[in-house]
Amino acid sequence: MGFIIRWVFALILLAATYNPTKWNYVSWSRANADTNLSIVVLLGLVLLVGYIVYLRATLRSIGIFGMVLILALVGTVLWVLFDQGLISLDDPSVNTWIAIFALSVVLAIGLSWSIVRRRLSGQADVDDIDE
Template sequence: MSFIARWLFAFCLLAATYNPTEYNYVRWVTQYGAENLSIAVLCGLIIVIGYIIYLRATLRSIGGFGMALVLALVGAILWVLYDLGLVKLDNPGINTWLALLALSIVLGVGLSWSHVRRALSGQADMDDVDE
């Protein structure tokens, strides 16, 4: 699986949870969750499992400091794009999509970092396994 696929799945997970349109889990649960409680719980559990997979892998591979560093890098890139006039920040909907993009990049890098490190150094990462 490539970085693009990992990033795209992270973006879809974040966007399915919340986005500025009316098609997201948070809005659906607040409007119709009581009528479809079993479906709301099932979808919520699937989303939580997705977050656990991504956050656990990201924290194990790059840690909290690495997450902050990747987020700072994405923020600096957005700042440069804003200064060059390529990105406007006056629309709250666009700001939400940019935040989803930034967070999905952090999660995508976190899930892909072991593959990048192995390609650069030739060393494989191993989980601590008790035998």
């Protein structure tokens, strides 16, 4: 259940930033930067904090190589679904949602990996402390 919650929040973070509808931060900020600049900056910083939390945890737990590997795995699953005729890539908005989904899976796995590793191996991750 914990992984699902982390994935949903990653999906919300990515979709709130950009999606093919008009309900996203990028479109809204372009339309309202002249009249509501302070709110645009505030919401941009809130999104930035969310990205920092997810990316920092992901980079610390699986690293760049792990992120690329998981993205390759998700991409290969999508390729199989396309080859089997289960999904179509003709619609650009569907492609955007697929990319948002793939990136949210990478972020959710990155945020959850330390927990999975601890359960599988019995070893806890310890942060480095500078002294």
